[in-house]
Amino acid sequence: MLGCRRKRTVFQGRPRKRRFIAQENVAGALVRPKPIRTCSNNPYFGSPQRLRFPKQTIAFHVALSTSKDVHDSTIVYDQVKLDTGHGYNQGDGIYIVPEAGTYVFTWTSICNVYDVFQTVLAVDGAQRGSSFKDARDRNVAELQQTTAVVILVLNQGDHVFIRMGNVYDHGTFISLPMTYGESTFSGWKLD
Template identity: 40%
Template sequence: MSVLEQAIFADGVNAKERDGQSSVRIDATNAEPVPMAGPVPAAGPGHKAGPVRKDATFSNSESTEVPSEDSVVQIRRPSLMRAIPSSSIVAFHSELSNSVGVRTGNIVVYDHETLDEGHAYSPHDGIYTVPVSGIYVIVWETFASFHSYIQTFLVVNGAKRGSSFSDAQEAHDIHLVSSLVVLRLHQGDHVVIQVGRTSEINATMYGYSGYSARPTFSGWKLF
Protein backbone atom coordinates (compact mmCIF):
# COMPACT_ATOMS: atom_id res chain seq x y z
CA MET A 1 0.00 0.00 0.00
CA SER A 2 1.39 3.37 -0.99
CA VAL A 3 1.88 6.24 1.42
CA LEU A 4 -1.12 8.14 -0.11
CA GLU A 5 -3.43 5.14 0.25
CA GLN A 6 -2.35 4.65 3.86
CA ALA A 7 -3.13 8.28 4.65
CA ILE A 8 -6.64 8.09 3.08
CA PHE A 9 -7.41 4.82 4.94
CA ALA A 10 -6.24 6.24 8.28
CA ASP A 11 -8.33 9.41 7.80
CA GLY A 12 -11.51 7.35 7.14
CA VAL A 13 -10.98 5.26 10.29
CA ASN A 14 -10.50 8.37 12.41
CA ALA A 15 -13.70 9.93 11.02
CA LYS A 16 -15.73 6.84 12.01
CA GLU A 17 -14.26 6.89 15.50
CA ARG A 18 -15.17 10.58 15.92
CA ASP A 19 -18.74 10.07 14.85
CA GLY A 20 -19.13 6.96 17.03
CA GLN A 21 -21.44 5.35 14.47
CA SER A 22 -21.19 3.30 11.34
CA SER A 23 -22.20 4.49 7.93
CA VAL A 24 -24.63 1.64 7.33
CA ARG A 25 -27.76 2.65 5.40
CA ILE A 26 -31.06 1.37 6.84
CA ASP A 27 -33.90 0.45 4.55
CA ALA A 28 -37.11 1.60 6.31
CA THR A 29 -39.19 -0.99 4.48
CA ASN A 30 -37.27 -3.89 6.06
CA ALA A 31 -36.66 -2.31 9.46
CA GLU A 32 -37.75 -4.27 12.51
CA PRO A 33 -40.08 -2.52 15.01
CA VAL A 34 -38.29 -1.06 17.95
CA PRO A 35 -39.58 -2.44 21.29
CA MET A 36 -40.93 0.14 23.72
CA ALA A 37 -38.80 0.99 26.67
CA GLY A 38 -39.78 -0.38 30.05
CA PRO A 39 -41.10 1.70 32.91
CA VAL A 40 -38.96 4.48 34.10
CA PRO A 41 -37.31 3.53 37.41
CA ALA A 42 -38.45 5.53 40.41
CA ALA A 43 -36.15 8.25 41.55
CA GLY A 44 -34.00 7.49 44.55
CA PRO A 45 -34.13 9.36 47.83
CA GLY A 46 -31.42 11.70 46.78
CA HIS A 47 -32.89 12.45 43.35
CA LYS A 48 -33.87 16.02 42.66
CA ALA A 49 -36.45 16.85 40.04
CA GLY A 50 -35.28 19.21 37.36
CA PRO A 51 -37.01 22.50 36.66
CA VAL A 52 -40.45 22.16 35.04
CA ARG A 53 -40.76 23.97 31.70
CA LYS A 54 -43.53 26.49 31.77
CA ASP A 55 -44.46 25.66 28.19
CA ALA A 56 -44.57 21.91 28.77
CA THR A 57 -48.36 21.96 29.09
CA PHE A 58 -51.03 23.91 27.23
CA SER A 59 -53.06 26.37 29.22
CA ASN A 60 -55.42 29.03 27.89
CA SER A 61 -55.05 31.11 31.03
CA GLU A 62 -51.33 30.84 31.73
CA SER A 63 -49.75 30.73 28.29
CA THR A 64 -48.06 34.00 27.44
CA GLU A 65 -46.53 32.91 24.16
CA VAL A 66 -47.80 34.54 21.00
CA PRO A 67 -47.95 32.00 18.17
CA SER A 68 -46.56 32.98 14.85
CA GLU A 69 -48.82 33.47 11.84
CA ASP A 70 -47.50 30.26 10.32
CA SER A 71 -48.61 28.18 13.29
CA VAL A 72 -52.09 29.66 13.65
CA VAL A 73 -54.92 27.88 11.86
CA GLN A 74 -57.26 30.43 10.40
CA ILE A 75 -60.89 29.27 10.65
CA ARG A 76 -63.22 31.13 8.36
CA ARG A 77 -66.91 30.60 9.00
CA PRO A 78 -69.73 31.79 6.78
CA SER A 79 -71.51 34.86 8.06
CA LEU A 80 -74.47 34.05 10.26
CA MET A 81 -76.14 37.38 9.52
CA ARG A 82 -79.21 36.95 7.36
CA ALA A 83 -79.94 39.35 4.55
CA ILE A 84 -82.47 41.87 5.84
CA PRO A 85 -84.97 42.92 3.18
CA SER A 86 -85.14 46.62 2.47
CA SER A 87 -88.88 46.57 3.10
CA SER A 88 -91.77 44.29 3.92
CA ILE A 89 -94.21 42.96 1.33
CA VAL A 90 -95.67 45.71 -0.86
CA ALA A 91 -98.78 44.92 -2.93
CA PHE A 92 -102.25 46.27 -3.64
CA HIS A 93 -105.44 45.30 -5.45
CA SER A 94 -108.61 47.28 -6.02
CA GLU A 95 -111.59 47.03 -8.33
CA LEU A 96 -114.67 48.90 -9.52
CA SER A 97 -117.75 47.96 -7.55
CA ASN A 98 -120.15 49.13 -10.30
CA SER A 99 -120.25 50.38 -13.86
CA VAL A 100 -119.20 54.03 -14.16
CA GLY A 101 -119.34 56.70 -16.82
CA VAL A 102 -115.92 57.95 -17.91
CA ARG A 103 -114.56 60.53 -20.32
CA THR A 104 -111.16 61.45 -21.73
CA GLY A 105 -108.76 62.64 -19.03
CA ASN A 106 -110.59 61.07 -16.10
CA ILE A 107 -108.67 59.11 -13.47
CA VAL A 108 -110.36 55.77 -12.89
CA VAL A 109 -111.22 55.41 -9.22
CA TYR A 110 -111.22 51.73 -8.28
CA ASP A 111 -113.30 52.08 -5.16
CA HIS A 112 -113.37 48.53 -3.77
CA GLU A 113 -109.99 47.88 -2.19
CA THR A 114 -109.26 44.24 -1.30
CA LEU A 115 -105.50 44.38 -0.60
CA ASP A 116 -103.12 47.14 0.40
CA GLU A 117 -99.85 45.91 1.88
CA GLY A 118 -97.93 49.13 2.38
CA HIS A 119 -101.00 51.36 2.85
CA ALA A 120 -100.33 53.23 -0.38
CA TYR A 121 -103.54 53.06 -2.46
CA SER A 122 -106.42 55.47 -2.00
CA PRO A 123 -109.87 54.15 -3.05
CA HIS A 124 -111.14 57.73 -2.82
CA ASP A 125 -109.12 59.26 -5.65
CA GLY A 126 -107.57 56.23 -7.40
CA ILE A 127 -103.97 57.30 -6.73
CA TYR A 128 -101.29 54.79 -5.72
CA THR A 129 -98.40 56.51 -3.92
CA VAL A 130 -95.28 54.34 -4.11
CA PRO A 131 -94.16 53.54 -0.54
CA VAL A 132 -90.74 52.01 -1.34
CA SER A 133 -88.46 52.43 -4.36
CA GLY A 134 -87.92 49.33 -6.48
CA ILE A 135 -89.04 47.29 -9.49
CA TYR A 136 -92.83 46.95 -9.69
CA VAL A 137 -95.40 45.01 -11.70
CA ILE A 138 -98.56 46.98 -12.48
CA VAL A 139 -101.64 45.28 -13.93
CA TRP A 140 -105.01 46.73 -14.83
CA GLU A 141 -108.14 45.40 -16.56
CA THR A 142 -110.72 47.36 -18.51
CA PHE A 143 -114.21 46.32 -19.66
CA ALA A 144 -115.73 48.29 -22.51
CA SER A 145 -119.51 48.09 -22.52
CA PHE A 146 -121.70 47.09 -25.48
CA HIS A 147 -120.83 48.75 -28.82
CA SER A 148 -118.16 51.02 -27.34
CA TYR A 149 -114.43 51.32 -26.82
CA ILE A 150 -112.25 52.76 -24.07
CA GLN A 151 -108.57 53.57 -24.15
CA THR A 152 -106.64 53.77 -20.86
CA PHE A 153 -103.13 54.77 -19.86
CA LEU A 154 -100.84 53.88 -16.99
CA VAL A 155 -99.60 57.28 -15.84
CA VAL A 156 -96.71 57.92 -13.43
CA ASN A 157 -96.24 61.52 -12.28
CA GLY A 158 -98.08 62.76 -15.35
CA ALA A 159 -96.08 60.63 -17.85
CA LYS A 160 -97.63 57.76 -19.81
CA ARG A 161 -95.88 54.45 -19.08
CA GLY A 162 -98.35 51.96 -20.56
CA SER A 163 -101.66 51.73 -22.43
CA SER A 164 -104.60 49.47 -23.24
CA PHE A 165 -107.53 49.52 -25.65
CA SER A 166 -110.81 47.73 -24.99
CA ASP A 167 -112.99 47.64 -28.11
CA ALA A 168 -116.51 46.20 -28.15
CA GLN A 169 -117.88 48.32 -31.01
CA GLU A 170 -118.53 45.39 -33.35
CA ALA A 171 -119.93 43.05 -30.72
CA HIS A 172 -123.09 43.02 -28.70
CA ASP A 173 -121.07 42.13 -25.61
CA ILE A 174 -118.57 43.53 -23.16
CA HIS A 175 -114.88 43.33 -24.02
CA LEU A 176 -112.07 42.71 -21.56
CA VAL A 177 -108.48 43.81 -22.04
CA SER A 178 -105.72 43.24 -19.53
CA SER A 179 -102.38 45.07 -19.52
CA LEU A 180 -99.16 44.54 -17.58
CA VAL A 181 -96.15 46.80 -17.19
CA VAL A 182 -92.88 46.16 -15.32
CA LEU A 183 -91.08 49.35 -14.36
CA ARG A 184 -88.88 51.03 -11.79
CA LEU A 185 -90.71 53.31 -9.40
CA HIS A 186 -89.42 55.63 -6.73
CA GLN A 187 -90.80 56.38 -3.32
CA GLY A 188 -93.47 59.07 -3.54
CA ASP A 189 -94.33 58.49 -7.23
CA HIS A 190 -98.03 58.82 -8.08
CA VAL A 191 -99.44 56.02 -10.22
CA VAL A 192 -102.93 56.18 -11.76
CA ILE A 193 -105.03 54.74 -14.58
CA GLN A 194 -106.27 57.55 -16.83
CA VAL A 195 -108.88 57.43 -19.57
CA GLY A 196 -107.75 58.17 -23.15
CA ARG A 197 -110.00 58.12 -26.20
CA THR A 198 -113.55 56.80 -25.92
CA SER A 199 -116.29 55.99 -28.40
CA GLU A 200 -118.67 58.44 -26.70
CA ILE A 201 -118.33 61.62 -24.73
CA ASN A 202 -119.52 59.72 -21.68
CA ALA A 203 -118.54 56.10 -22.21
CA THR A 204 -119.39 53.36 -19.74
CA MET A 205 -116.69 51.30 -18.09
CA TYR A 206 -118.48 48.11 -17.34
CA GLY A 207 -118.45 46.56 -13.90
CA TYR A 208 -120.84 43.85 -12.83
CA SER A 209 -120.22 41.66 -9.81
CA GLY A 210 -122.78 39.05 -10.91
CA TYR A 211 -120.41 37.83 -13.63
CA SER A 212 -117.23 38.72 -11.74
CA ALA A 213 -116.66 41.26 -14.51
CA ARG A 214 -114.94 44.03 -12.62
CA PRO A 215 -112.21 46.36 -13.86
CA THR A 216 -109.22 46.01 -11.56
CA PHE A 217 -106.02 47.86 -10.69
CA SER A 218 -103.20 45.87 -9.04
CA GLY A 219 -99.50 46.04 -8.37
CA TRP A 220 -96.66 44.59 -6.34
CA LYS A 221 -93.00 45.19 -5.68
CA LEU A 222 -90.71 42.55 -7.15
CA PHE A 223 -87.48 43.68 -5.46
Protein backbone atom coordinates (compact mmCIF):
# COMPACT_ATOMS: atom_id res chain seq x y z
CA MET A 1 0.00 0.00 0.00
CA LEU A 2 1.30 3.46 -0.87
CA GLY A 3 1.42 6.29 1.64
CA CYS A 4 1.21 9.57 -0.25
CA ARG A 5 2.79 12.86 0.76
CA ARG A 6 2.80 16.07 -1.21
CA LYS A 7 6.18 17.60 -1.88
CA ARG A 8 7.91 19.49 -4.63
CA THR A 9 10.25 17.38 -6.73
CA VAL A 10 13.42 18.54 -8.41
CA PHE A 11 14.66 17.11 -11.70
CA GLN A 12 18.26 17.51 -12.92
CA GLY A 13 19.12 19.96 -10.11
CA ARG A 14 16.51 22.61 -10.93
CA PRO A 15 12.84 22.95 -10.15
CA ARG A 16 10.51 22.34 -13.04
CA LYS A 17 7.91 24.88 -14.05
CA ARG A 18 5.12 22.39 -13.53
CA ARG A 19 4.42 21.20 -10.03
CA PHE A 20 4.20 17.53 -9.20
CA ILE A 21 2.93 15.28 -6.46
CA ALA A 22 5.60 12.76 -5.60
CA GLN A 23 4.35 9.56 -4.07
CA GLU A 24 6.54 7.57 -1.75
CA ASN A 25 6.01 4.01 -0.78
CA VAL A 26 6.50 2.86 2.80
CA ALA A 27 10.25 2.33 2.25
CA GLY A 28 10.66 5.92 1.06
CA ALA A 29 11.36 5.13 -2.60
CA LEU A 30 9.87 7.62 -5.03
CA VAL A 31 7.17 6.43 -7.36
CA ARG A 32 6.49 8.13 -10.69
CA PRO A 33 5.35 11.73 -10.04
CA LYS A 34 1.96 12.88 -11.23
CA PRO A 35 1.34 16.46 -12.38
CA ILE A 36 -0.92 18.58 -10.20
CA ARG A 37 -3.96 19.97 -11.93
CA THR A 38 -4.18 23.69 -11.42
CA CYS A 39 -7.69 25.00 -11.23
CA SER A 40 -9.38 28.15 -10.05
CA ASN A 41 -11.04 26.52 -7.03
CA ASN A 42 -7.88 24.97 -5.57
CA PRO A 43 -6.26 27.56 -3.25
CA TYR A 44 -3.19 25.41 -2.54
CA PHE A 45 -1.87 25.05 -6.07
CA GLY A 46 -1.78 27.21 -9.14
CA SER A 47 -0.77 30.78 -9.69
CA PRO A 48 -2.44 33.40 -7.48
CA GLN A 49 -3.70 35.41 -10.44
CA ARG A 50 -5.77 32.40 -11.50
CA LEU A 51 -7.49 31.95 -8.14
CA ARG A 52 -11.06 33.13 -7.87
CA PHE A 53 -12.38 33.99 -4.49
CA PRO A 54 -16.09 33.66 -3.74
CA LYS A 55 -18.12 36.85 -3.88
CA GLN A 56 -18.96 38.19 -0.43
CA THR A 57 -22.57 37.57 0.53
CA ILE A 58 -24.70 40.63 1.16
CA ALA A 59 -26.20 40.35 4.64
CA PHE A 60 -27.02 42.37 7.72
CA HIS A 61 -28.12 41.67 11.29
CA VAL A 62 -29.11 44.44 13.72
CA ALA A 63 -30.66 44.51 17.18
CA LEU A 64 -32.06 46.86 19.79
CA SER A 65 -29.38 47.48 22.42
CA THR A 66 -31.99 48.11 25.13
CA SER A 67 -35.75 47.88 25.54
CA LYS A 68 -37.57 50.67 23.74
CA ASP A 69 -41.05 52.16 23.77
CA VAL A 70 -42.07 52.84 20.14
CA HIS A 71 -45.01 54.97 18.97
CA ASP A 72 -46.22 54.90 15.36
CA SER A 73 -42.80 55.07 13.74
CA THR A 74 -39.89 53.21 12.17
CA ILE A 75 -38.07 50.97 14.62
CA VAL A 76 -34.43 52.05 14.75
CA TYR A 77 -32.23 49.08 15.59
CA ASP A 78 -29.14 50.76 17.02
CA GLN A 79 -26.77 47.82 17.43
CA VAL A 80 -25.22 46.67 14.13
CA LYS A 81 -23.86 43.14 14.47
CA LEU A 82 -23.24 42.46 10.76
CA ASP A 83 -23.50 44.59 7.62
CA THR A 84 -21.46 43.16 4.75
CA GLY A 85 -23.28 45.11 2.05
CA HIS A 86 -23.07 48.42 3.97
CA GLY A 87 -26.77 49.06 3.43
CA TYR A 88 -28.10 49.55 6.97
CA ASN A 89 -28.28 53.05 8.45
CA GLN A 90 -28.45 52.88 12.24
CA GLY A 91 -29.40 56.55 12.38
CA ASP A 92 -32.83 56.08 10.77
CA GLY A 93 -33.32 52.27 10.81
CA ILE A 94 -33.56 51.96 7.01
CA TYR A 95 -31.81 49.30 4.95
CA ILE A 96 -30.97 50.49 1.43
CA VAL A 97 -30.64 47.54 -0.97
CA PRO A 98 -27.06 47.56 -2.36
CA GLU A 99 -27.79 45.46 -5.46
CA ALA A 100 -30.87 44.02 -7.16
CA GLY A 101 -31.91 40.45 -6.46
CA THR A 102 -33.94 38.14 -4.24
CA TYR A 103 -33.67 38.90 -0.53
CA VAL A 104 -34.80 37.18 2.67
CA PHE A 105 -35.79 39.38 5.62
CA THR A 106 -36.65 38.27 9.12
CA TRP A 107 -37.42 40.18 12.28
CA THR A 108 -38.07 39.13 15.84
CA SER A 109 -40.00 41.28 18.30
CA ILE A 110 -40.32 40.58 22.01
CA CYS A 111 -43.49 42.09 23.43
CA ASN A 112 -43.69 43.42 26.99
CA VAL A 113 -46.04 41.86 29.54
CA TYR A 114 -49.72 42.84 28.93
CA ASP A 115 -48.78 44.60 25.69
CA VAL A 116 -50.01 44.15 22.13
CA PHE A 117 -48.57 45.42 18.86
CA GLN A 118 -48.21 44.82 15.15
CA THR A 119 -44.98 45.30 13.20
CA VAL A 120 -44.75 45.74 9.45
CA LEU A 121 -41.95 45.21 6.95
CA ALA A 122 -42.14 48.08 4.47
CA VAL A 123 -40.40 48.56 1.13
CA ASP A 124 -40.40 52.17 -0.03
CA GLY A 125 -43.32 52.77 2.35
CA ALA A 126 -45.52 49.90 1.08
CA GLN A 127 -46.36 47.05 3.46
CA ARG A 128 -44.78 43.77 2.29
CA GLY A 129 -45.06 41.68 5.47
CA SER A 130 -46.42 41.87 9.00
CA SER A 131 -46.25 40.31 12.42
CA PHE A 132 -48.67 40.53 15.37
CA LYS A 133 -48.25 39.76 19.06
CA ASP A 134 -50.77 39.94 21.86
CA ALA A 135 -49.61 39.50 25.47
CA ARG A 136 -52.77 40.89 27.09
CA ASP A 137 -53.73 37.68 28.90
CA ARG A 138 -54.16 38.95 32.47
CA ASN A 139 -53.78 35.44 33.89
CA VAL A 140 -50.28 34.96 32.48
CA ALA A 141 -47.61 37.59 33.12
CA GLU A 142 -44.93 36.70 30.60
CA LEU A 143 -43.11 38.18 27.65
CA GLN A 144 -44.27 37.13 24.20
CA GLN A 145 -42.13 36.79 21.08
CA THR A 146 -43.00 36.79 17.40
CA THR A 147 -40.83 36.21 14.33
CA ALA A 148 -41.69 36.76 10.68
CA VAL A 149 -39.88 35.87 7.44
CA VAL A 150 -40.45 37.50 4.04
CA ILE A 151 -38.80 36.74 0.68
CA LEU A 152 -38.81 39.60 -1.84
CA VAL A 153 -37.40 40.53 -5.23
CA LEU A 154 -35.93 44.01 -4.83
CA ASN A 155 -34.21 46.65 -6.92
CA GLN A 156 -31.02 48.44 -6.02
CA GLY A 157 -31.80 51.49 -3.89
CA ASP A 158 -35.09 50.19 -2.43
CA HIS A 159 -35.64 51.27 1.19
CA VAL A 160 -36.57 48.43 3.57
CA PHE A 161 -37.50 49.00 7.21
CA ILE A 162 -39.62 47.77 10.11
CA ARG A 163 -42.32 50.08 11.45
CA MET A 164 -45.25 49.83 13.81
CA GLY A 165 -48.48 48.60 12.22
CA ASN A 166 -51.69 50.52 11.74
CA VAL A 167 -53.79 48.33 14.03
CA TYR A 168 -51.69 48.61 17.19
CA ASP A 169 -49.25 51.43 16.58
CA HIS A 170 -47.35 51.54 19.86
CA GLY A 171 -45.68 49.13 22.24
CA THR A 172 -42.58 48.31 24.25
CA PHE A 173 -39.95 46.19 22.54
CA ILE A 174 -37.94 44.12 24.97
CA SER A 175 -34.27 43.65 24.20
CA LEU A 176 -32.33 42.13 27.10
CA PRO A 177 -29.85 39.70 25.51
CA MET A 178 -28.48 38.29 28.76
CA THR A 179 -31.90 37.37 30.19
CA TYR A 180 -34.83 37.36 27.76
CA GLY A 181 -33.41 37.79 24.26
CA GLU A 182 -33.17 40.51 21.63
CA SER A 183 -35.52 42.21 19.22
CA THR A 184 -33.69 41.92 15.88
CA PHE A 185 -33.94 42.65 12.15
CA SER A 186 -31.92 40.67 9.58
CA GLY A 187 -31.68 40.20 5.85
CA TRP A 188 -29.52 38.60 3.18
CA LYS A 189 -29.37 38.28 -0.57
CA LEU A 190 -29.84 34.86 -2.09
CA ASP A 191 -27.04 34.14 -4.57
